[in-house]
Amino acid sequence: MPSEIELKLSVSSAQARRLAAQPALAAVRPQRFRLFNTYYDTPGLDLCRQGIALRLRRKGRSEWLMTVKGGDPAAGALARRSEWEAPTQPDVFDFDIVTDDGLCAFLKAHQAELRPVFSTDFTRTAWTVERSGARVEVALDRGRIDAVSLADGVTQASEPICELELELIEGPSPDALFELAIELAADVHLHPAIASKAERGYALAVAAVAPPAKSVPSPVERRMSPGEAFRSIALACLLQLQRNEQGVVSGRDPEYVHQARVGIRRLRSSFRAFAPALAPAFAETYAPRWSELGRQLGGTRDWDVFLAETLAPLEKAFPRDAGLDRLRERSLAVQSAAQASAAVALSGEEYSRLVLAFSAALFRQEPPTIDSGEGSKGGKGVLRKFAGRRLQKCLAAIRKIARKPARLDDAGWHRLRIAFKRLRYTLEFFAPLLPRKCLRRYLKRLVAIQDLLGKFNDQVTAARLIEELGPDDDATSLMTGWIAGRKHLLTQALIEALADFLALRKPW
Structure with missing residues (x-):
């Protein structure tokens, strides 16, 4: 053809x-x-x-x-x-x-x-x-x-x-x-x-107008080597990022920033998931650069979530509160500056060169993504075994952090959230290799607990953003009390959900 x-x-x-x-x-x-x-x-x-x-x-x-x-x-x-x-x-x-x-x-x-x-x-x-x-x-x-x-x-x-x-x-x-x-x-x-x-x-x-682009199903196939599987996943993550570029640059909708960040986070997770199959020089060159770009977009998303999901419910509960009105006005100004920064990040020469160089590395005839170490060669069952080992490592990281959940502080819950996110992305990467019915049940429970962890993190982030804005006694005291109450309720729900999740049958 x-x-x-x-x-x-x-x-x-x-x-x-x-x-x-x-x-x-x-x-x-x-x-x-x-x-x-x-x-x-x-x-x-x-x-x-x-x-x-x-x-x-x-x-x-x-x-x-x-x-x-x-x-x-x-x-x-x-x-x-x-x-x-x-x-x-x-x-x-x-x-x-x-x-x-x-x-x-x-x-x-x-x-x-x-x-x-x-x-x-x-x-x-x-x-x-x-x-x-x-x-x-x-x-x-x-x-x-x-x-x-x-x-x-x-x-x-x-x-x-x-x-x-x-x-x-x-x-x-x-x-x-x-x-x-x-x-x-x-x-x-x-x-x-x-x-x-x-x-x-x-x-x-x-x-x-193209809507915000979400991730596509994993392109992984059983016949692939781990290095080939990484390349296919990395390209899918890059495609999601690129599909959202114009929306981020135009500032049309905060969802473009969110989906662009998801593409970057999934790409960063793929580096970790496939670490044994990647050449060290390749990972050392590109993983930090994608992390830095993710951080550049992170501030925009934090303010979007704060305004829509933390401040908005409080305003509904306390209408016509002057302190909250001032807080929204100040937050919108910072959000606008963060959006402009995100637009600059995805329209500059440094970003263009990163996408071009990274794509070149993935498409080379002998990709630097394949090393002679663990799982680098194809063959029947090789990728499936590789997937099992990587997924088990993700779950072990979660178990280690969650041994005594009642004692976790904000930083501990944050580490647990990141560990769950890595497990979810790794599961989605290897989904075509796993039994569907068991995978669906496992992912459903995983997504539910990840949602709780995300809401908890939103409260912690909200407290940090308020501190960054500077003092406003009326609004700060109201927000602080609201955040403390939300965190308490979410902590109790998380402790129960963790115990149930860790008892689930694994799909690998």
């Missing part, structure tokens, strides 16, 4: 003007040509729902190509898609070129309903570069996307295109794409982009 491997990077117009002068491109004579593409779908967008992109492309004045693409992009902007392409004429579709029988039949079944949905019109400047035994096309596309009404075909919305695509023309692996991208990004701000022109066009056509 033919396929396309490309790396997509967004770039500002100002930065794009600097590309031609970069050493990797300066000695190569580029080609320039205009490309006009029309994307087709049914009125019900049946192709889009199946992850299929169908376009007719006009290159120059008279050359026409029909292209069918399937498959979803991986994280880190690297896309691996099935692709079929052949010469055609305007409004002519020959789906016999598609060698996937099911896809071919699907397209033919919907052929009579096809309508233009959006178009792209851009000028491509393309360089062909030899790198690490591979040939790479570096294409700078500048132009626009126009979405049309399915009812009358009139353009209803437009947005600009300014992006760089590195496509592997010839070579054994995508490593050359990342090597070249990292070299270019040293002097030009390039950000790994996961939305294709087709995805952007569809969003424009239906005027849709």
Whole structure:
């Protein structure tokens, strides 16, 4: 089956003007040509729902190509898609070129309903570069996307295109794409982009704003080695983070920050879960950098939770309290500053380079994520045994902290919360390897106790945030009493829930 491997990077117009002068491109004579593409779908967008992109492309004045693409992009902007392409004429579709029988039949079944949905019109400047035994096309596309009404075909919305695509023309692996991208990004701000022109066009056509992206089910398969399993999970975590980037930068909804943090936390947990299978240099390079990014987003989420889940119930219980009104006003000012800080963190060059470098390390032909230590080689049952050992270690950490729960202080409950979070993420990573029924029961109880621990932590965090705001005697005394009462009730509930949980049958 033919396929396309490309790396997509967004770039500002100002930065794009600097590309031609970069050493990797300066000695190569580029080609320039205009490309006009029309994307087709049914009125019900049946192709889009199946992850299929169908376009007719006009290159120059008279050359026409029909292209069918399937498959979803991986994280880190690297896309691996099935692709079929052949010469055609305007409004002519020959789906016999598609060698996937099911896809071919699907397209033919919907052929009579096809309508233009959006178009792209851009000028491509393309360089062909030899790198690490591979040939790479570096294409700078500048132009626009126009979405049309399915009812009358009139353009209803437009947005600009300014992006760089590195496509592997010839070579054994995508490593050359990342090597070249990292070299270019040293002097030009390039950000790994996961939305294709087709995805952007569809969003424009239906005027849709992508909702906050949650984690996807674990992509782990039994045949994988621990190193391969780590790579698949790390990419899924990275994809969740990247799907929430624009929402964080725009400040539209606090949930984008929350889900971005979840993606980072899951990624950090995967480093710990797969520690024996990771090369020390790889873990030492990237684990601290993801931890630091998580901390940069942490302040924003703390204030979001404080305002919505701690202060709001208190305001409901004590309406028109002047002290609480002042507390909300001061908190909103700090929250706004924290949101701005989070937006800066996910739009800066340091973050772009981290995503690019980390993706490169994961996609290398011989990934640095695989060491010769425990569980590094594949084979029947190897990953399942590896999972059992790692899960048992997570549970042992919980048992150690929870031996005498009545004596735990705030720091102790925090350590227990982190230990439960690691167990949950590790269970979810290895879920495809475990018996479903037992896993569901175990996870249900685990999530319940994790929720209690989260609420307890919210009270501790609220007390810290109030202290950071500075004195306000009326509001502080009311909040302090409220928090102390909540912590007492949650502690009693946690002690009971812990005993029940530790008696459960393990799914591994």
